Amino acid sequence: MTAAVATRDDTGGRTALRGDAVLGGLMVAPIVVTMIALVIVPLGQTLWDSLHRINPMQPGTPFIGAANYARMFTDADAGRAWTNTLLYVAIAVTVETVMGILAAAVINQVQIGRRWLLAAVILPWALPGVVNSVIWLWIYQPGAGLLNGILTAAGLPFENHVWFNDRTSAILAVAVVHVWRMLPLTVVIVLAAMQSIPGDLYEAARIDGAKRPQMFFAITLPLIRSAVAVAVTNSTVAAFNIFDEPWVLAGASLDTRPILVQIYLETFQNLRFSYGMALSLVLTAASLLVSLVFVLRLYRTTRFE
Amino acid sequence: MRKLILTLALTPLVLAGPALSQDKPLAGTSITVLMPSPQGPNIAAEFEKETGIHVDLQTLSWDDIRPKLVAALIAGTAPADVTEFDWSWTGQFSAADWYLPLNDAIDAGTVADIAGSSIFTVNGKLLGIPYTNDFRVMLINRQHFVQAGITETPKTLDQLLAAARQIKTKKIVEYPVGLPLSPTEGASTSWYLLTKAFGGELFDADFKPLFTTPDSAGYKALAFELQLLKEGLVDPAATGLRDAQINDNLFAKGLTSIMISGEPGRLGQMNDPAQSQVAGHVEAILVPTASGATRSYGLLEALAVPRASKNQKAAIEFIKWFTSGKFQVENYANGVLPTRTSALAELNKQGKLHSGDVLVEESRHVEALFPQGTPPWYPEFSTAVNTAINSAAKGQVTVDDAVASIAAAVEQAKAQ
Numbered sequence: 001m002t003a004a005v006a007t008r009d010d011t012g013g014r015t016a017l018r019g020d021a022v023l024g025g026l027m028v029a030p031i032v033v034t035m036i037a038l039v040i041v042p043l044g045q046t047l048w049d050s051l052h053r054i055n056p057m058q059p060g061t062p063f064i065g066a067a068n069y070a071r072m073f074t075d076a077d078a079g080r081a082w083t084n085t086l087l088y089v090a091i092a093v094t095v096e097t098v099m100g101i102l103a104a105a106v107i108n109q110v111q112i113g114r115r116w117l118l119a120a121v122i123l124p125w126a127l128p129g130v131v132n133s134v135i136w137l138w139i140y141q142p143g144a145g146l147l148n149g150i151l152t153a154a155g156l157p158f159e160n161h162v163w164f165n166d167r168t169s170a171i172l173a174v175a176v177v178h179v180w181r182m183l184p185l186t187v188v189i190v191l192a193a194m195q196s197i198p199g200d201l202y203e204a205a206r207i208d209g210a211k212r213p214q215m216f217f218a219i220t221l222p223l224i225r226s227a228v229a230v231a232v233t234n235s236t237v238a239a240f241n242i243f244d245e246p247w248v249l250a251g252a253s254l255d256t257r258p259i260l261v262q263i264y265l266e267t268f269q270n271l272r273f274s275y276g277m278a279l280s281l282v283l284t285a286a287s288l289l290v291s292l293v294f295v296l297r298l299y300r301t302t303r304f305e
Numbered sequence: 306m307r308k309l310i311l312t313l314a315l316t317p318l319v320l321a322g323p324a325l326s327q328d329k330p331l332a333g334t335s336i337t338v339l340m341p342s343p344q345g346p347n348i349a350a351e352f353e354k355e356t357g358i359h360v361d362l363q364t365l366s367w368d369d370i371r372p373k374l375v376a377a378l379i380a381g382t383a384p385a386d387v388t389e390f391d392w393s394w395t396g397q398f399s400a401a402d403w404y405l406p407l408n409d410a411i412d413a414g415t416v417a418d419i420a421g422s423s424i425f426t427v428n429g430k431l432l433g434i435p436y437t438n439d440f441r442v443m444l445i446n447r448q449h450f451v452q453a454g455i456t457e458t459p460k461t462l463d464q465l466l467a468a469a470r471q472i473k474t475k476k477i478v479e480y481p482v483g484l485p486l487s488p489t490e491g492a493s494t495s496w497y498l499l500t501k502a503f504g505g506e507l508f509d510a511d512f513k514p515l516f517t518t519p520d521s522a523g524y525k526a527l528a529f530e531l532q533l534l535k536e537g538l539v540d541p542a543a544t545g546l547r548d549a550q551i552n553d554n555l556f557a558k559g560l561t562s563i564m565i566s567g568e569p570g571r572l573g574q575m576n577d578p579a580q581s582q583v584a585g586h587v588e589a590i591l592v593p594t595a596s597g598a599t600r601s602y603g604l605l606e607a608l609a610v611p612r613a614s615k616n617q618k619a620a621i622e623f624i625k626w627f628t629s630g631k632f633q634v635e636n637y638a639n640g641v642l643p644t645r646t647s648a649l650a651e652l653n654k655q656g657k658l659h660s661g662d663v664l665v666e667e668s669r670h671v672e673a674l675f676p677q678g679t680p681p682w683y684p685e686f687s688t689a690v691n692t693a694i695n696s697a698a699k700g701q702v703t704v705d706d707a708v709a710s711i712a713a714a715v716e717q718a719k720a721q
Contacts, residue, residue, distance in 0.1 A: 055721075056379055057400035057681050142542035143376045164545050250545065252488045254692050255699075268372045269684045271397060272721070273379065 043284075046277045054274035061274075068278035078279065080254055081262035084171065085240060085283075088258060089290070091175040092182065092239035097232055099179070100186030101224075105216065107187065108194045118191070125184035127243030136177045137249055140164070167255040174256050177245045182238050186231040193227030194220060233294040240287040259283055306441045332357025334619040339374075339385035345639035352626055356508075358619045383613035386620040390433035390609035392424050392674075393490075396681035399427040405610040406430040410621045416502050418645045421605040429598040433607025434628045435644040437570065440603045440671040441498045441592060442663065444567030444575065446559065448586040449477045458590050462529065463503060465563070465593045469538045472562050479541040482533050483551040483561040486698040490692040491548030494604060495566040497674055499526035501602060502594040506651065510677050512719065514712040519705075525595075528704050531697060544698045557581040569667075570642045572659035589660035591667055601667050602674045605644060682718035689714030 050068055052061045072078050103121070110117055124132055139146045142162045151158035164170045197220065205215050243260040250256040253263060259279065267276030335358070342364035349360040358434055363385065365373065370389050377384035378401070385618065390404065398404055408431045416422045425433040443465075445458075453472040459465040472481040485491035500507060505522020506515055516523020533539045540561070543551065548566065555561040559582050567589060574580050575587040591599035608627060610620040626632060634651055635645035637658075643649050649668060653661035680686070693707040702710070 056403070057397055142540075142545075160541065162542050162544060165699070166543065250488070251547075252688060252692060253695055254488075255701075257697075265688060268375050269688065270682075270718075270721075271375065271379075271401070 050274050050278040052274055054297045055272055081257050081259045085259045087171055088175055088242050089239040092178050093235045095179050096183050096186045096235045100183055101190055103187045109113050123183045124181050129141050131250035132181045133245045164250050170255045173251055174246045178242055189231040194222040197223050229294045231293045235289050237287050238296050256279035307617050329357035331619045334388040335359040336616045336619045337361045338387040339363050340389050386614040386616045387608050387623050390607040392605050393683050396679040400681045404432045405612050420648050421603050421644055425607050427547040433609035435607045435625050436628050436640040437606045438644040441601045442567050442569055442589040442667050443592055444564040445588055445590055446583055446586050447588050449562035452477050459593045460597045461473045461593050481562040481563045482538045483556050484539045485542040485548045485551055486693045487545050488695040489547045492694045493687045496526055498566050501600040503668050504595050512717055517708050517712050524708055559583045560568040569664050570640050573640055576659055589663045599670050601671050603671045685718040
């Protein structure tokens with residue numbers, strides 16, 4: 001009797017388990033199908049096409065193996081665009097992370113009008129990249145620009161300074177606009193994590209005589225690590241995909257041209273579609289590779305801490 | 306009796322029916338047209354009234370049209386039944402075989418009246434009908450010249466340089482010469498014009514670069530541009546300015562006196578008090594050259610029909626109507642300079658053409674930039690030109706390095 005009940009229970013449990021699995025499968029099916037249709041298949045098609053010569057000015061689409069990928073090593077303009085892109089990534093990720101954490105820490109301390117302050121901080125992120133860039137184009141203007149006006153008013157010789165005539169200042173000028181746009185997102189992510197830290201921990205630390213910097217490094221920073229990893233991943237992907245800012249501020253200038261602008265020129269100007277695809281895939285791989293480091297770090301901290 | 310009256314009354318209508326449908330055989334058809342903004346507000350209504358063909362006119366900024374065209378055409382679809390077709394796309398779009406030859410659709414008289422049609426003809430195939438006439442002249446602010454005590458209109462580049470220096474010396478304006486040096490098409494087209502002005506060509510018949518040696522016209526043209534910049538005759542900020550920005554923000558505000566690569570179509574805008582602070586003072590002058598004999602080249606824009614269009618007959622009707630002499634004269638009010646010689650002459654006769662005599666005279670000296678046909682790698686060449694000019698203007702490379710980099714880009718593009 002007992003055995004029969006147990007068998008029935010086992011069967012019922014297995015049935016329930018199978019039912020759960022089916023339900024789970026059904027629930028994830030839409031996203032799996034969507035991902036396959038809109039990401040995996042196009043990615044595979046792009047990879048396959050990048051191994052062919054696809055140029056509407058030339059007949060046929062012959063298989064050319066890795067020629068498009070090999071070409072990248074001798075393409076001086078693409079090389080310079082990669083250098084610029086990596087500079088943008090290094091500057092943007094570093095500044096957005098450091099400034100984002102500090103800004104979030106400051107906002108976290110604000111008691112009155114925090115939501116209004118947050119709304120104001122989010123504004124640059126809410127605006128389209130092109131709009132942000134046009135605003136900064138006016139700020140950087142040599143004659144009547146705000147930046148030169150402020151520096152000149154401070155007694156510095158910047159009356160007609162042209163920020164985009166020097167590569168270093170041009171790269172920094174573009175990076176500043178990108179950081180201006182993406183920093184708010186880092187602030188929001190980190191601030192949300194900070195607000196979830198129990199106040200008891202700070203209270204206990206205060207009773208133990210800990211000072212603010214000690215509390216920040218011993219309590220806040222370790223507990224927001226996961227959020228910082230998400231923010232850094234987001235910053236990295238956004239910086240690899242930078243386009244609006246350099247395009248609006250300096251057009252196709254070699255000094256500031258990132259790889260995405262190079263891809264645009266190769267594809268839509270020179271009509272070398274498969275070379276553009278190869279460059280896009282390498283950009284995706286580079287972006288994913290760097291992001292993967294942060295994602296793995298996030299996975300580890302989430303699982304074991 | 307009533308039957309007879311009814312029959313008599315209906316007879317004219319019955320007879321007129323086929324005549325009406327013969328007048329407007331494509332009435333009821335709908336087409337899409339993609340052109341750069343801005344266009345006249347009544348184009349669609351006027352065309353529909355005349356032909357019965359409904360037009361969905363879409364306008365985009367000129368720079369945004371090409372990516373839209375290429376994305377649709379590579380996919381084998383028509384971005385519109387009639388599209389913009391710039392002279393600089395001729396080589397690429399012809400090689401891709403994306404557009405319908407219009408030889409049989411357009412009469413010989415029209416082709417003869419529109420001299421720029423040859424720019425859009427590749428291997429005997431006429432791919433587009435030019436509708437806006439853009440060749441280069443120089444625009445000057447006559448008031449600045451008078452204030453600086455300059456009475457003679459410059460005919461040579463030396464006289465032009467002397468005039469610019471005098472305007473600066475007399476402190477009429479700080480930067481007398483408007484010259485785009487940004488990595489944009491405007492920087493390329495200015496250099497092409499100066500290359501012609503120095504008496505040379507960009508390439509020989511086999512597309513071998515002719516601008517790499519110090520005695521070549523292209524080399525001298527770039528050196529001349531850098532000299533203007535070095536002497537403080539050109540605003541250093543020009544390294545970040547497009548030609549349209551120099552026109553609108555500097556020349557139209559009286560902050561500069563000479564537009565090196567002036568567009569005739571802008572004369573109306575420049576002399577309109579609502580749009581310009583220098584209205585009444587702007588004139589076109591014949592392009593000064595090293596020899597004194599003016600030269601210019603055409604940068605025409607055409608209308609064309611993609612092969613993938615499903616309404617090709619109606620599309621051709623639109624092109625015929627839009628490029629007719631009558632409409633071209635009318636469309637000048639919208640800032641579109643006619644491509645028909647007859648329409649230009651008519652406007653000048655009516656006294657409606659600003660600097661009309663100069664424009665008519667310069668139009669006689671308009672050459673093709675590439676007499677051997679626009680190469681398919683033109684866009685790549687143009688980008689190499691304007692990025693090299695931009696780098697040279699920033700002092701990052703010498704003239705030798707700049708022309709060498711352009712030549713290298715040409716060889717690379719040809720090898721592809």
